[in-house]
Amino acid sequence: MSKQISIVISGYRGRMGSEAVKLVNNTNNYQLVAVVDRSYEGDHSTNSVDVPVYTDLDSCLQSIKADVLIDLTTPEVGVRHTKTALQYGVRPVVGTTGFTDKDLQEIEQLCHDKNIGAIIAPNFAIGAILMMKFSQMAAKYLPNVEIIEMHHDQKLDAPSGTAIKTAQMISTVREAKGQGHEQEKETLAGARGADFEGMKIHSVRLPGLIAHQQVLFGGQGQALTIRHDSFTRESFMTGVKLSVDTVVGIDTLVYGLENIIE
Template identity: 40%
Template structure:
């Protein structure tokens, strides 16, 4: 039997790619879609199979979906994930912007519900490898900065990928980075956001999709690790793996590497 999937935020760029991928895969079934801003719940209006349920209210939802894929908004993703866990669905959250406290709450709820769940900062396999390589490099180069570049429509910054990369750099360090005493920013924010002593610089420009550079500096040398996602289709391989493997998890996890 195919795995049944609900996609929240199905009309966005990532949501459209996700629904197309699910419809192509005979091992998956697009059981339902959800967006709170729909005027009609007729699947034909969205070029969806007649068997796909369409919802615009959580309170009206009654679906056989086993996995909840979320590409909605930072404001809605947390509530959606709570609903999924409380109603027997396994959430896979591709929306960035959740706080550490919200992740902790979802982790606690998943444990209480004996459910699995996954927050994925980036579904691109190249991005997963970048984060792993950055963690290894931080053992030898504790001084690092991140430049993340995304399309102009991305609302939140820094990206979830950049924040997760900073966490992994901090976890990989064996010594503290050098600090500049009494730094002066002639324009506030010039040194970027600081997360775990890793400056993060966010770029939002048309023409970009999702890109990240991690710059490491040491005495007389430097190392740069970079990944580029030129098309959102590149994220679908990782999403497909996550949907099929997520229930092997015990509890709630962060990062695609947990199901690879």
């Protein structure tokens, strides 16, 4: 029988958070013990969950014993919550992006000090992880590459964490180099997108989209496009479950699900 895992969800009223609540409630060995919502606290009878609601993660973890925090908030809050959870000995599974290298170094040190694990995932969709891994494979042979990521118009960061992570993975097999004509000129600033070691990253924000990315490779007489689409936020829950099941058994920081799938 699987060990019972007590879980706190931060950002539970959001679209991702509501899917995470369903996942926890529908998984036999998961128990939802509290949620965090900065705008509400007290009687939870009007909410969609039958557990205590806190506006502050510190207050929550002082009162509630939990094994895992699932954080699906904003970049700024996610960074703070990750560090707070580790301070309380709670293992964070974080789906927000915007972590700097300095943040990741501090979190890695906290994991070491507390001897517990943390997982930060720019993308929880297993198909998106495969898209990144396939792109890394392709870039070894087709080093001319551009990334187009497309998300809903309420997304706060650009480029997306998935696009940046894809570029980082590609950079491990591709030498930094410029692309396009050496004398090309933008007649409108930003037309060629963000630059990552010569790779261009383009961000699209439109209503109706969820999360989509294509990685385009060009070579002599050929082109390759690797694309992933999430049509519903349910697509991310397989990765959330994989992360929760994994984080309880590790004692270090994992950044990106590509590091825990075969």
